[in-house]
Amino acid sequence: MHTQTAPAVAAQGLRKKFQESHALCGVDLQVSPGEVLGLLGPNGAGKTTLVKILTTLLKPDSGQVFANGWNVTAEPEKVRFTIGVAGQYSTVDGTLTGFENLYLIAKLRGVGRRTARRTADDLLSRFRLSAVAGRPASTYSGGMRRRLDLAAALVGSPPVVVLDEPTTGLDLESRLDTWDAVGELVAGGTTVLLTTQYLEEADRLADRITVIDRGRVVAEGTSDELKAAAGNRLVACVAEDHQLDAAARAAAQATGTAPTVDRRTRRVEAVAADGPAALGRALTALQDAGVEVLEIGLSRSTLNDVFLGLTSRARQTAA
Ligand SMILES: Nc1ncnc2c1ncn2[C@@H]1O[C@H](COP(=O)(O)OP(=O)(O)O)[C@@H](O)[C@H]1O
Ligand SMILES: [Mg+2]
Incomplete structure (x- = not known):
């Protein structure tokens, strides 16, 4: 059932096992509407597994997850229109231009040509990519490509955006660029679930932080609360x-x-x-x-x- 008061994202008791490896061992997590939740954890903590379950790419062994009130496993197609996702690895097509990438995604989301064109143009300008809109994405710098990924996640203005390690592997300048872009997202009222291995990133971008390690939530709170508790x-x-x-x-x-x-x-x-x-x-x-x-x-x-x-x-x- 869909309700307005529901948290934007809610996971309860999520478990996922790959062969002998327990990726998630009963994870609970909540993101309120308009909030940025930082899911902070080292490599292998289970962040991407959680993101994949939330974005319908993977089914949990048990537990439930809701996005804007929709049950993710029961109604995946509803969820796909509710959540925009930028993965840990670039999903844009390098052979297409920046414009073509965004235009095609908009078309896939079922809008007409004129709206698709306007959506692509708006997003390119918002992420400072207008000047390179006609160039194949493969010629973009790492930072430009990551901005295009973020823009792609925003096609259709989904109320919830999931960013899986948005700055891993970026140089400092591109990282700062990406932080600015995330800041703009937040200013626009989008709910953001952001995974990261970087404390500084969680500290800077997240309203609340959930720390995950080996498939378990080991702490949660605001950055100040976590520091005070330590x-x-x-x-x-x-x-x-x-x-x-x-x-x-x-x-x-x-x-x-x-x-x-x-x-x-x-x-x-x-x-x-x-x-x-x-x-x-x-x-x-x-x-x-x-x-x-x-x-x-x-x-x-x-x-x-x-x-x-x-x-x-x-x-x-x-x-
Ligand atoms: N498809 C898979 N097959 C086997 N093991 C996997 C698979 N995906 C993830 N894992 C394992 O699950 C654990 C969590 O991985 P992952 O969710 O990718 O962590 P993170 O994104 O936090 O680095 C790791 O131990 C990883 O090796
Ligand atoms: Mg990962």
């Missing part, structure tokens, strides 16, 4: 190499967590759940141990810390 980082830099072990003991005592020691930079770092109080205890402990501190501070966890913490924990529990 605690603060206490970092101390000591004057002398021989003081490092004493400093590490002091940091462990102050935070109750196991510090990491970088001997080259003479830095000790530990996760501190109660940041400021732990900093106070660390200062006292370091002083008591007679350690000469050059620098000490407290910082918020980065998304990088969050991600490494989560994925290594998942690895340990799986082992």
Whole structure:
């Protein structure tokens, strides 16, 4: 059944196994209308499998997925008109021009020639491809090609757009370009599900982040929530190499967590759940141990810390 109040995308208990490999082990996920959800996970986490199920290319072994209220497995043809998708690998035809690619997709979506032409022209201009519209897509730079992919996903103005690793393999400039293009999409009110291996990308583009690893959701929340849940980082830099072990003991005592020691930079770092109080205890402990501190501070966890913490924990529990 189709309802207006339904989340734009909802997956419940999705499981998918390939031979002996469990790609998805019961994934729940929701994307609200107008929201950008970042599905963040390392290579092999199950991102593309989820995208393929959502876009009707693959059937789950069990679980359900809805797009704009349509049950994806029961009504795939409805879903195909609801979701635009740009895959991890380019889907545009390199032998056709940018214009021809978009024009053909529009025609396939069942619109007349004039509307198809206008759609193609509008999208080419929106993605700054008008100047190269008449060139075969195979002559495009990586960034231009990715923009054409994004444009192709937008033909027919689908309310939900799925982008599978939109910037993987791009150079920095093309990545920034693609980020701008995604930003425009979002400004237009489109709901976006974006998969990525890059923390910076999720941090920058996503309203909410679902972290997935080995087919399981290991965390979700806003970037701020994830960082807060990961605690603060206490970092101390000591004057002398021989003081490092004493400093590490002091940091462990102050935070109750196991510090990491970088001997080259003479830095000790530990996760501190109660940041400021732990900093106070660390200062006292370091002083008591007679350690000469050059620098000490407290910082918020980065998304990088969050991600490494989560994925290594998942690895340990799986082992
Ligand atoms: N067609 C397939 N046949 C066998 N194994 C697959 C297939 N597709 C994916 N897998 C496996 O499922 C897991 C998840 O893959 P994938 O969804 O592509 O991850 P991601 O997109 O996050 O890198 C991986 O271990 C991968 O090797
Ligand atoms: Mg993938």
